[in-house]
Amino acid sequence: MVTHRETIPLETRRGVQAIDITDRVANVIEASGVRDGLACVFTPSSTSAIVTNEFEPGLMEEDIPNALERLLPAAIEYGHERRWHDGNGHSHVRATFLGPSLTLPIVDGRAALGTWQQVVFLELDNKPRHREVVVQIVGDGPADASR
Amino acid sequence: MVTHRETIPLETRRGVQAIDITDRVANVIEASGVRDGLACVFTPSSTSAIVTNEFEPGLMEEDIPNALERLLPAAIEYGHERRWHDGNGHSHVRATFLGPSLTLPIVDGRAALGTWQQVVFLELDNKPRHREVVVQIVGDGPADASR
């Protein structure tokens, strides 16, 4: 059994900003040598999320931001503001609904993603942030096969 | 350590269609021989989702479709339409919010599901599709115990 971990550093701008991290996740899987297993992509943060979908501007720059603004608006009152007064109550609620974690099957050394399915980091905070996305891999590698 | 993977083929009708895949996931876990570990159920697609809840018609055929239509309506304008013109912008946004991946603990050779908790594939696209749900398992099997 193999475990392998890397972090993907990101410099973001204020949200909603979608960043395609598919290739960087693929590189971590390749570096692990794992043929069959699981990859967990995780943002250790309360104002960002990991999602998947087709990375194209209509969806990522319009539809997802518009849906978030319609459902969880920035301009309504949030109780969270009383604690920090930094104007990002909506960012926390959005992150809670979308989630920080995505687990992908690794099949024959690659993430089992669909053709039009990318791994996407979503910045939801109201200011630029430095982020460190964690990719943790567990599975069977070449060393296991040769035992 | 054991890894084991199977795909579950599905022929769907236009969404929202809920398909109970609990038994098929259970069969994959049983075939793996894993006693304690994790099962990842994943749809490699941008217009479908994997969720859990009680599989009964009121919830699956009314409440979940109604909530999706109320929150992420089919009839509003989506930027995604400019790319493909296939009328499923809402399907992509719904899939982004619900997510393609479900990780289940395996406990004593079975998925640790509640009594009223089924594993459900949700077709969200606006046309029938052929789907291949991936079930990837990682854990301890009988071979490990005997080492």
Add this chain to the structure above:
Amino acid sequence: MVTHRETIPLETRRGVQAIDITDRVANVIEASGVRDGLACVFTPSSTSAIVTNEFEPGLMEEDIPNALERLLPAAIEYGHERRWHDGNGHSHVRATFLGPSLTLPIVDGRAALGTWQQVVFLELDNKPRHREVVVQIVGDGPADASR
């Protein structure tokens, strides 16, 4: 490779109730001896969820409950009611959207959580419940290192 599992029992009150289980999850990880791997936190239930965010009252007692009530109200009609007549149709739909499962990377023997990111059990049912959250861990432990 190590697997390790414990359950976290909870006595809840009617939802929306947020319970911080970060320390209890951390204790399970520590007891496992796993240094690098994955921890899956799972509620075997259709009317509760596992989420992460900053555990502070403004967010947990106001913003998240308010968002759920605004988006998935308790008082509208639910088809699920025809089956059980127990008034918790909204609880099932809310649980479907938020999800029962959270997978965390374990890094150097600890969950890779951010500073302001807690693991939270959300009771969504309309009555007090006894809950058993499952924590299943898979990864490399000291025994692996010494082989």
